[in-house]
Amino acid sequence: MQIPAELRQRFTRAKCVLALTGAGVSAESGVPTFRGGGNTAVWKGIPFDVISSAEMLERDLPAVWEWFDYRRNFLDAIVPNEAHYEIARWQELFPELTLVTQNIDGLHQKAGSHDVIELHGNIWRARCTKCRFFHDMASEAKRPDGCLECGSFLRPDVVLFGEMLPPGAFELAAERAASCELCFVIGTSGLVYPAAAIPEIAKAAGAYVCEVNPERTPLSNRCDEVLTGKAGEVLPLFRS
Numbered sequence: 001m002q003i004p005a006e007l008r009q010r011f012t013r014a015k016c017v018l019a020l021t022g023a024g025v026s027a028e029s030g031v032p033t034f035r036g037g038g039n040t041a042v043w044k045g046i047p048f049d050v051i052s053s054a055e056m057l058e059r060d061l062p063a064v065w066e067w068f069d070y071r072r073n074f075l076d077a078i079v080p081n082e083a084h085y086e087i088a089r090w091q092e093l094f095p096e097l098t099l100v101t102q103n104i105d106g107l108h109q110k111a112g113s114h115d116v117i118e119l120h121g122n123i124w125r126a127r128c129t130k131c132r133f134f135h136d137m138a139s140e141a142k143r144p145d146g147c148l149e150c151g152s153f154l155r156p157d158v159v160l161f162g163e164m165l166p167p168g169a170f171e172l173a174a175e176r177a178a179s180c181e182l183c184f185v186i187g188t189s190g191l192v193y194p195a196a197a198i199p200e201i202a203k204a205a206g207a208y209v210c211e212v213n214p215e216r217t218p219l220s221n222r223c224d225e226v227l228t229g230k231a232g233e234v235l236p237l238f239r240s
């Protein structure tokens, strides 16, 4: 695949860039995506958007923990792929790169990206259901039974379906999208809102929008360029 001349020129000249990533960026690390098959789409017969919902958390917190403990254990052996590393390099390449991710796996940070806007939280953190206590689970296998501050139940620090995004996260991402000149949409089916609105905000504000995905998505028709391919193979092609 060749990077089209106009896109390459814009890439070379860009000062202010935004990248929105989804589960497809982690696919080449071996993390199953949500809607492309893979065994995370259904957990013990429960569709993932049911087990990962506010309603399920209310009804059966232990079941939600079992689902996230399983995924954390699976992710423990997973390493970033070329797509994560390329995006981390972009953070040093452009004067301003805003990385907005829907992913909760922490692989962007593992690859060296910093100031990542995690719209849907992070699977490696737990938070208290009562006070604002957070607990980092990345460094330990077993999570505490309860909040170490107030003893209440802990929950995954992840945004479930039907829950609001972390305060300020979407607003910051939207503000950056409205001021970027080049917007990449990498490895997302563009089905989950409000995250999927980010490229639309960038487009409406005049940014050049490029999608990187092996398949077309509902966002494809609104992009200026669609690069059909795997992120780990396409992103390195931008290296001059």
Ligand code: BV8
Binding pocket: 021, 022, 023, 024, 025, 027, 028, 033, 034, 035, 036, 048, 049, 052, 102, 103, 104, 120, 158, 159, 160, 161, 162, 163, 164, 165, 186, 187, 188, 189, 190, 191, 192, 193, 194, 212, 213, 214, 215, 217, 229, 230, 231, 232
């Ligand atoms: C909200 C954390 C306000 C959990 C996730 C009814 C009631 C309540 C809400 C709604 C409703 N109807 C609609 C909504 C809004 C809802 C929503 O959008 N639903 C959709 C499904 C219709 N959104 C919400 O609820 C959000 N909150 O709206 O708050 C509110 C509050 C109360 C009531 C009303 C409104 C919260 C959404 C966050 C949910 N949490 N994750 C967990 O991980 O378990 S979302 C989940 O989907 C993941 O974060 C994931 O990242 C995200 C999006 O999926 P993708 O990343 O795009 O992954 P997917 O598998 O779909 O696609 C992968 C893509 O990669 C594919 O296109 C594939 O082709 C491509 N690919 C594959 N391989 C590669 C590749 N690309 C590149 N390279 C490759 N190698």
